[in-house]
Amino acid sequence: MQTKIAVVQHSAGTDVERNLSILEVLTTQAVSEGAKIVCWPEAFAYLGRHEGKIEVLEPLPEGGPILQRCQALAKALKVEVLLGGFHEADPDNAERCFNTSVYLSDQGQIVDIYRKIHLFDVDIVNGPRLMESKHTSGGDLAVAANSIIGKLGLTVCYDLRFPSLFQKLTDMGCTAISVPSAFTKTTGEMHWHHLLCARAIENQAYIVAPAQHGQHSKNRASYGHSLIVDPWGKILCEIPEGDGYALATYDQARIESARNEIPSLTNRRPFK
DSSP states (O other), rough: OOEEEEEEOOOOOOOOHHHHHHHHHHHHHHTTTTTEEEEOOOOOSSSSSHHGGGGGOTTTTOHHHHHHHHHHHHHHTEEEEEEEEEEEEOOTTTTTEEEEEEEEEOOOTTEEEEEESSOOOETTTTTTTEEETTTTEOOOOOOOEEEEEEEOOOOOOGGGGHHHHHHHHHHHHSSEEEEBBBHHHHHHHHHHHEEEEEEEEETTTTTEEEEEEEEEEEEEEEOOOOOEEOEEEEEEEEEOOSEEEEEEEEHHHHHHHHHHHHOOOTTTTOOO
């Protein structure tokens, strides 16, 4: 089985209409080239201060104008869409939210949702200080969404640094794992490619990583370099910078060859 997957890259700001319009154009173009799954980055609809984010939060699964617009696009184009980082309202606290991946079917229906588990609380010397947990609640459930290619594992950005989550998703039957991100420029330059390739090799799975890029504000810049890695750790496509999309082919035979030739998943042994 071979299926084309697209990663979309853009530089979101605080203008929701502008952000969604760019994504609609790029998604339409990707589908015209044969994409059956299109993956959007973290914080795709809004990237800015929390005070503004509060205004665009939507409950799930009910949604609101942002979700409805995304669902209409998926249905119109007959394509499965990963809404990489959706600002979901926290039903228990109106001042907080979840950083949520939403997977849509080609009919625009919600297939599954994943609430980001590992929140980005860091203070980097000569780099950014970000405390995601100040306003965002963490999830506690690993999620494998049913997709056209089978089980697709859902993660978000900082989750990438926690191999146990990826191993759990592989144990759940995933042969591809998504990592929608807004990786900082500082950490991206040092770690982005290494971590994505490592997760692909460890789990002998495709890693699909759509990303934000560029300068969002005075103090916030994202690394870009959206890419797709195959089960052998080979980067199949990459967008170094700028808005755009890139496609790669998911090949089930590539999964099978990696797992048969180097059976590390079945060779795992318990230890103390």
